[in-house]
Amino acid sequence: MVKGKPRERRKDDRPAEILQAAVDEFAEKGFANAKIQSIATRAGVAKGTVYLYYTTKEEIFEAIVRDRIQPVFAMASAMSEQWQGSQADLLRQIITHFYGQMIENDERRMILKTLISEGERFSELAAFYHREILVGGRKMLRELIRKGIESGEFRDGLYAKEPMVLVAPAIHAAIWKMTFDSVEKLNTRRWLEAHLELILHGALSKPSI
Amino acid sequence: MVKGKPRERRKDDRPAEILQAAVDEFAEKGFANAKIQSIATRAGVAKGTVYLYYTTKEEIFEAIVRDRIQPVFAMASAMSEQWQGSQADLLRQIITHFYGQMIENDERRMILKTLISEGERFSELAAFYHREILVGGRKMLRELIRKGIESGEFRDGLYAKEPMVLVAPAIHAAIWKMTFDSVEKLNTRRWLEAHLELILHGALSKPSI
DNA sequence: TCGACAACTGACCGTCGGGTCATTAACTAG
DNA sequence: CTAGTTAATGACCCGACGGTCAGTTGTCGA
Structure with missing residues (x-):
């Protein structure tokens, strides 16, 4: 879980943080049971923010495969x-x-x-x-x-x-x-x-x- | 899809029919995406009837493993x-x-x-x-x-x-x-x-x- | 200091589907 | 034929969750 002041603006770091949070969430729950809300919380961010960087859950997963x-x-x-x-x-x-x-x-x-x-x-x-x-x-x-x-x-x-x-x-x-x-x-x-x-x-x- | 008069009472045959319908549905959609309603329709039966014979989706799957x-x-x-x-x-x-x-x-x-x-x-x-x-x-x-x-x-x-x-x-x-x-x-x-x-x-x- | 821009938020919406249960009707014993 | 039993029905309930967007706030240039 990434900490920081609420509403801190860190456009450059967000994608990587969200990706890591998603890896953790997927690893723990599997894809079907992974919740976007939970990924957001792990990344220290609101749900909406996740959607600023990734359009769908699937897209997040594809990014993980490419990256890892x-x-x-x-x-x-x-x-x-x-x-x-x-x-x-x-x-x-x-x-x-x-x-x-x-x-x-x-x-x-x-x-x-x-x-x-x-x-x-x-x-x-x-x-x-x-x-x-x-x-x-x-x-x-x-x-x-x-x-x-x-x-x-x-x-x-x-x-x-x-x-x-x-x-x-x-x-x-x-x-x-x-x-x-x-x-x-x-x-x-x-x-x-x-x-x-x-x-x-x-x-x-x-x-x- | 099993045919028959509506509301026909066939207590003995239902479990096997529902199981077969479930196998088909699971094979086509996977477990997570299989719908009870769809299993029921395939078996020529209403959704509630499925629950007369199997308590949960998981139970249906377990029955399949045992049987097949x-x-x-x-x-x-x-x-x-x-x-x-x-x-x-x-x-x-x-x-x-x-x-x-x-x-x-x-x-x-x-x-x-x-x-x-x-x-x-x-x-x-x-x-x-x-x-x-x-x-x-x-x-x-x-x-x-x-x-x-x-x-x-x-x-x-x-x-x-x-x-x-x-x-x-x-x-x-x-x-x-x-x-x-x-x-x-x-x-x-x-x-x-x-x-x-x-x-x-x-x-x-x-x-x- | 003060707009103005854009990152960020989270309440809200719509959908979906598992599971329930009051009602209906097929069957049966007498 | 009738009443009792129980298989069968499907409208409904409700929680969950993906995705949206109007509003909020941090940041930065002028």
């Missing part, structure tokens, strides 16, 4: 481009980074959840996310796999055509944390390690391909 | 118990069954989505789902892996401690279909095959454990 999620993937891309070691290690790094930034971080996990929950209704937002985040992420993975196959580190296979399958268990982890953590806490560390081990080595003792 | 999801897992368990072939083939069967019943089926995928979206708010429902479905499913997988390791088919490893990681990519597929299918259709068949191949063989060309 994109950097995580940008960071991963950067890491990828200047990587020197093995591709398997890079994959481990990227996935570990992803768990830290998206699954264990309450704010971002909530953004993910909202996207899942309301993605159908805000198809514009889903399209934005797909275009700006997923396509790039997938391309990065494809490139990583290609290099790995070239160097003989990775075998070729169907997974190279659907590279998101490598990251998929992370989504399961996020969902578990969102939905069932109150009943049974997920051991994220152990899950991450099982995830990495499985996608690298598989379950069979004598792989035949 | 449990059978899918019961079937998998049954398959598992009388299985004669290899454990790898059983795993393939179960996961394929799961894709058919949960990911490609609109009704059930929507139930999954609702559980994810509203699971935090209906903690009773999340607890029910965890207790009745997840614990059993995980136990089944553990048993499957144990047998596989014993017979030398599977290697031992962390994934045996977090067996859900084997199924996790299916959840990703469900979410993709729910959220991004309008932007880019998921090739479920190919995804399933990539999933199976990856969890069995892994990505490395020379697994070292």
